[in-house]
Amino acid sequence: MKATYFDGKQMKYDENYPDPKPGESLVRVSLAGICGTDLEILDGYMQYNGVLGHEFVGVVEKSENPDLVGKRVVGEINAGCNKCDSCKKGMQRHCPNRTVLGILKRDGAFAEFLALPEENLHVIPDSITDEQAVFVEPLAAAFEIKEQVSINPDWKVAVVGDGRLAQMICQVLKLSCLDVTCFGRHETKLSHLEKFEIKTRIGITPSDSQSYDLVVEATGSNSGFADTMKLVKPRGTVILKSTIASRENLDLTPTVVNEITLIGSRCGLFKPAIDALVTGIVSVDSMIDSTFPLEKFTDAINHAKKPDTLKVFLKP
Known part of the structure; x- marks a missing residue:
């Protein structure tokens, strides 16, 4: 698959990056947002290397749940082990063994595909555009x-x-x-x-x-x-x-x-964010800036770093 990834020193584009491993729901990424955390990772935050990006919307291509296939989704970024005390209490975001999409031990959304557990995915209503859907994670x-x-x-x-x-x-x-x-x-x-x-x-x-x-x-x-x-x-x-x-x-x-x-304060529940976009009590349209193809990631990141820029998207 096509992907941009961070090797610990610089971002690179690869048309033959390994596909996500099987065992989780496979999502074809429609649109991904560049976030402040992504820019901090490029400066050394989390000592991460791999595919960046955790704000996304996409369509489920494969899943053990057939009802999800073909659905447009966003995804919670923390994947817990479901075995530890934190996970048993419903706090997967604090699981000591967790992976985090595009941030910790899990490839992210600046690619054609990503994988997440089924329980992390949320179906997006048709009334929410792809651009608006990318804001669900930070709005949560x-x-x-x-x-x-x-x-x-x-x-x-x-x-x-x-x-x-x-x-x-x-x-x-x-x-x-x-x-x-x-x-x-x-x-x-x-x-x-x-x-x-x-x-x-x-x-x-x-x-x-x-x-x-x-x-x-x-x-x-x-x-x-x-x-x-x-x-x-x-x-x-x-x-x-x-x-x-x-x-x-x-x-x-x-x-x-x-x-x-x-x-x-870090991540939040997705339902209040999705409901807020559906009802219009929160508006994100004025923050939509520009969209770049995946292979133009350097231009996209440089634009996202400009002081007056708001949300920049990458489109695989």
Whole structure:
């Protein structure tokens, strides 16, 4: 099959990359999205090598469940062993023996085909386009915040970052809170949030300091954590979403002094994300940027790295 893969140093294109091993549902990839985590892997995050890509939509070609064959699907990225205590408690995403699509010991979606366990796959309604379906995985990560924190509708909420995930988090939190502000660096990106009545800021002013009950860090950079700590109230809550390749030390002193609650947040359930796209309570269309053929992966990645770019797709 055709695939682009990371050899630990650089991305390469191979027209004869090995097909996925049998034993799981085989999906022909229709469209895959380039994510911030993919870019971090290219900088050394997770020390991964193999086919990147974990945001995708495709059609099931083979499965032990005949009802799935021919269906358009998206897939949860964590595959647990189904034997350990975490898996028995339904927490496959925390299985110590898990593989993660395009991130950990499992080839991903920048290829013609991928394989996942049947239980990881979710059928996509016809009302959701392929482009919208690629957003299900990161949108599920945005909804995970509401699973982890009981949000008070009277809270002042801030999201630090203006990229793809940050923009979806803003929309999801706006469903629960009237007062949501996105702190970013790019006017073009922030302008997409105006129609959702989400406040936007470039830079932090003295009046912003320690004035937010809940702050979500979604910048993908170490500097984002420092900005987050400036914004959160004493005894407030901080949600950490960034996965960062850099090993630069972070100053946690303000966390202790101000008794901040830190919550790490990663993947989420797919059903709330799919339902949100079907009903239209969350919109991702304004984040759709451009699509590149698989063999033009270098151009696609370079474009995805540009400051004003939102979602870039690869099409096998």
